[in-house]
Amino acid sequence: MARYELVKRSVALITLTNPPVNALSSPVRHAIAKSMERALSDPKVTAVVICGENGRFCGGADIREFAGPLRGPPLIPVLDAIEAGRKPVVAAIEGVALGGGFELALVCHYRIAHSKARLGLPEVTLGILPAAGGSQRLPRLIGIPAALELITTGRHISAQEALKLGIVDQVTDQNACEMAVEFALKSVGKPLSSRRVSMLTTPCPPDLDALLEAATMQVKKKARGVMAPLACIQAVRAAATMPFSKGMKRESELMTTLFNSGQAQAFQYCFFAQRTAGKWTLPSGAQWNNSKPREIRSAAVIGLGTMGRGIVVSLARVGISVIAVESEKKLLENGRQMVIGMLERDAKRRGVSASLNLLNFTLSLQDLKDVDLVIEAVFEDMALKKRVFQELSKVCRPTTLLCTNTSGLDVDALAGVTNRPHLVAGMHFFSPAHVMKLLEVVCGPRSSSETIATAMSLGKKMGKVSVAVGNCPGFVGNRMLKPYLDQATFLLEEGATPEQIDKALEDFGFAMGVFRMSDLAGLDVGWRVRKESGLTGPDVDSKNPPRRRQGHRYCPIPDMVCEQGRFGQKTGRGWYMYDKPGDTNAKPDPLIQNLLETYRSRYGIQPRNISDQEIIERCLFVLANEGFRILEDGMAARPEDIDVIYLFGYAFPRHRGGPMFYVSMVGLERVLERLEYYHQAHPDVPHLEPSALLKKLVACGSPPVQKWREYIKTMHSHL
Numbered sequence: 001m002a003r004y005e006l007v008k009r010s011v012a013l014i015t016l017t018n019p020p021v022n023a024l025s026s027p028v029r030h031a032i033a034k035s036m037e038r039a040l041s042d043p044k045v046t047a048v049v050i051c052g053e054n055g056r057f058c059g060g061a062d063i064r065e066f067a068g069p070l071r072g073p074p075l076i077p078v079l080d081a082i083e084a085g086r087k088p089v090v091a092a093i094e095g096v097a098l099g100g101g102f103e104l105a106l107v108c109h110y111r112i113a114h115s116k117a118r119l120g121l122p123e124v125t126l127g128i129l130p131a132a133g134g135s136q137r138l139p140r141l142i143g144i145p146a147a148l149e150l151i152t153t154g155r156h157i158s159a160q161e162a163l164k165l166g167i168v169d170q171v172t173d174q175n176a177c178e179m180a181v182e183f184a185l186k187s188v189g190k191p192l193s194s195r196r197v198s199m200l201t202t203p204c205p206p207d208l209d210a211l212l213e214a215a216t217m218q219v220k221k222k223a224r225g226v227m228a229p230l231a232c233i234q235a236v237r238a239a240a241t242m243p244f245s246k247g248m249k250r251e252s253e254l255m256t257t258l259f260n261s262g263q264a265q266a267f268q269y270c271f272f273a274q275r276t277a278g279k280w281t282l283p284s285g286a287q288w289n290n291s292k293p294r295e296i297r298s299a300a301v302i303g304l305g306t307m308g309r310g311i312v313v314s315l316a317r318v319g320i321s322v323i324a325v326e327s328e329k330k331l332l333e334n335g336r337q338m339v340i341g342m343l344e345r346d347a348k349r350r351g352v353s354a355s356l357n358l359l360n361f362t363l364s365l366q367d368l369k370d371v372d373l374v375i376e377a378v379f380e381d382m383a384l385k386k387r388v389f390q391e392l393s394k395v396c397r398p399t400t401l402l403c404t405n406t407s408g409l410d411v412d413a414l415a416g417v418t419n420r421p422h423l424v425a426g427m428h429f430f431s432p433a434h435v436m437k438l439l440e441v442v443c444g445p446r447s448s449s450e451t452i453a454t455a456m457s458l459g460k461k462m463g464k465v466s467v468a469v470g471n472c473p474g475f476v477g478n479r480m481l482k483p484y485l486d487q488a489t490f491l492l493e494e495g496a497t498p499e500q501i502d503k504a505l506e507d508f509g510f511a512m513g514v515f516r517m518s519d520l521a522g523l524d525v526g527w528r529v530r531k532e533s534g535l536t537g538p539d540v541d542s543k544n545p546p547r548r549r550q551g552h553r554y555c556p557i558p559d560m561v562c563e564q565g566r567f568g569q570k571t572g573r574g575w576y577m578y579d580k581p582g583d584t585n586a587k588p589d590p591l592i593q594n595l596l597e598t599y600r601s602r603y604g605i606q607p608r609n610i611s612d613q614e615i616i617e618r619c620l621f622v623l624a625n626e627g628f629r630i631l632e633d634g635m636a637a638r639p640e641d642i643d644v645i646y647l648f649g650y651a652f653p654r655h656r657g658g659p660m661f662y663v664s665m666v667g668l669e670r671v672l673e674r675l676e677y678y679h680q681a682h683p684d685v686p687h688l689e690p691s692a693l694l695k696k697l698v699a700c701g702s703p704p705v706q707k708w709r710e711y712i713k714t715m716h717s718h719l
């Protein structure tokens, strides 16, 4: 777990050997401690260099170990012994020095970094704080403001920035390890006391309180209800106001609180869920590690609406040449200007030049004959999409992959109109497509493993978190959204207000409640879908009771809101009112209150007081209940995939881990009991009926979420 060798006759070289990221697992900590003892006690050794195998210094503590009791030597004494040693120790930082890896570097007396290395204290993103002395040493080394920013955001910095901040002593383009050995030899005999960061006095700004207060306000606004950034601020305050040993004690207390909060578990689950999601499998046995993706050099995007424009930008900024297609000259010109503007702004923000030379705009599908892949992003209209796919089938060379950005239509029906159904898949981006990280890759029953591998790999290249899902109406994300939205509107009927429901969801951790979010997204989109599905509009059977459709409870209030031309922020009116169209400041609207009151009295509904608990339970338990059905149906391979979709596509609060993790933390038995209760109260809402999988998991003793897969019948898998 760490190699020990003597180089240049007097330098002990300790190499961490724990692939893939040289995490500080128990055997690694043990090996470091033993190697340091050996180096310090060997009279031949005059200096020490610590580096990591395979060009990676260290990715930090082994996060998997956090799930169990501490085994092996604790990290802090191992690090303290390095700093206290009487021989100079140099960290040779290549690749990454993150979390505990960065803290390891901070106890070394000197730090040499390769120019491509990245450093950071990302613990806050795992729901914890840098608790191996990082929160106490970094402020001493670089001052409060800079340390506060790095510790509360978890941002990774480049070697150059680290040099500027005074974190590293030298940056090199050459072999950092060899440079560190040379550096170590030159350091022999020099006094070490000023190199021990724990001995430094924290440079304390006169406006410390104001600075910490401002940071507190900022993190409270940015990460509602999240404890870790607040604990980080308290730890930094300790570094500014306490001696090192007392600060370490405070750091440890804060860490214990975070560890016992449940939030740390949720964040760490998210870390692994995100990585698990990339490991897709198809029923054929093809999977992520045995299927080769094609290289995509050129692509076409059909339709330059909001989605199409974002997709063009996502492709072009990773170096893929794109032909963008529109049906009319005016739309094409408008799309061209928007895309160029978006790419230029994006390039400016990233400090690179905009890749405008990769763009071509055309009105003719004939121009697509040589592209490697097409992404169709026209209106959600099956007949239109089928015409496009038929045309593409004729125009594109037989090997071109044909993908659709549909948000829920049948991908296999589109594959069926082409001459290459195996090369058809869904690539469902989320709006705005150049910003949102999620990509649902929809695997049709005829999609080949190469097609899926290519779509997944292209997603990764574009910086997306790609999740493979099955082909069912709404796929995973939007299929689950429907019952969630239904519950919100049923609660309105029963007596709640949009602002009450939003507040309950925002207190839970969502940045925006469901109605505020709908106003932002535009209410007309859902209205059009409901009209097309025959749920509202002139075609609705007049004999249908007004609050029932297709045999189930239906709430027509969203349709009534749209009928008044209230489409959300863009029209200045929606579930809320705004000072003018385009404004974002949502204010409760008495007209909506009136509409609800009139509606309730028209249907003889006696409004009742609805608790926040009921709002959360009905909205979120029904969301997870549909997630269980999706798992039963084999449309998602595992609960982690569903959670990743909700974290990255629907801004589910990360400190809750995603809907499936959340219900596992509430306790499946409790969730089952509450769903049974609500279903009894609302028997005409089938989504409230507990799913068979939920019942099965409860009957099997409510195993942890990571084990649910074992209880899902694989014969149903569509993935």
Ligand SMILES: CC/C=C\C/C=C/C(=O)SCCNC(=O)CCNC(=O)[C@H](O)C(C)(C)COP(=O)(O)OP(=O)(O)OC[C@H]1O[C@@H](n2cnc3c(N)ncnc32)[C@H](O)[C@@H]1OP(=O)(O)O
Pocket (backbone or CB within 6 Å): 020, 021, 023, 059, 060, 061, 062, 063, 064, 075, 076, 096, 098, 099, 100, 101, 122, 123, 126, 129, 130, 131, 132, 272, 275, 276
């Ligand atoms: C009392 C003292 C207590 C605590 C103090 C210290 C706390 C910490 O150090 S917490 C850990 C802080 N470190 C991190 O947050 C870094 C996490 N890792 C990453 O950001 C990335 O993995 C990377 C930038 C280091 C590499 O990225 P990439 O090349 O894209 O690889 P992957 O992310 O796919 O990771 C590959 C593989 O490694 C696993 N892994 C990565 N880091 C850790 C880790 N710190 N502990 C355990 N495992 C780790 C990752 O899960 C992947 O494996 P799987 O595919 O099997 O999941």
